[in-house]
Amino acid sequence: MTATLIDGVALSKQLRTEVAQRAAALAPKGIKPGLAVILVGDNPASQVYVRNKVKACEDVGFHSVLEKYEATMSEAELLARVEALNNDPSIHGILVQLPLPDHIDDHKVIEAISPLKDVDGFHVASAGALMVGEAGFKACTPYGCMKMLESIGMKDLRGKHAVVIGRSNIVGKPMALMLLQANATVTVCHSGTADLAAMTRQADVVVAAVGKRNVLTADMVKSGAVVIDVGMNRNDEGKLCGDVDFDGVREVAGWITPVPGGVGPMTITMLLVNTMESAERVAAGR
């Protein structure tokens, strides 16, 4: 068996077309969805991601602002910028690119973002809303993974066992909660799991979100399972690769997401979707 690819670029294209239509529909009301991205320091990977996000905004007709600051910027200055954007009516979403320089407390900065503009879904209020099943911004990467499942007819996961590898606040934990909300039976595995392969072999859906190559190999996957690869690593040749041994696992799985071209583009797409929803809320006077 060879797995079918879940194409994050193609699905993104479809979803971004819908976002562009929704943005155009707000134009007569004089509202243009606006995203502000703050980048502190000169991490080369961050520069690329941030440029991609700004480009994605332009493509769907959003207003976007990129604020770049020196790595020496103080925490107080950054907090002041966040506060200014919280009060800027042309901005519906604020993203502070992580990681931040060591002298700045990420947590403090994220909590300073208004939950009404927290399009990353990282604020405790957003995380708490997900926890209790209330409305709030969903973290973009796991939200994108859910859209990928939906695209292959797996919106409802009743009777399915989903295994998440990784327990980060930005992917693993919100992923587990979204899968649970979709009625899956969920297992969360991590560095303290005794027998990872025994867990993943039972899975109908596996989400690998560790940040390490070859965390999931063919012998760990049930025939026909759906495999979602959130990893972003570089191999020995410097090529982008995920957490999954793609060539091996694709011979066993039913569906698999590639890296690049899978979860990455979907993350940016869901950032646009969240910003769109934020602008629609303002337009509706909610």
Ligand SMILES: Nc1nc(=O)c2c([nH]1)NC[C@@H]1CN(c3ccc(C(=O)N[C@@H](CCC(=O)O)C(=O)O)cc3)C=[N+]21
């Ligand atoms: N506040 C915050 N929010 C984030 O969402 C956030 C962040 N900080 N810091 C960094 C990570 C990383 N991230 C990516 C998004 C898309 C791709 C993406 O589109 N990747 C392409 C390939 C890009 C390439 O070729 O390098 C792909 O997978 O096909 C990658 C990485 C968002 N992040």
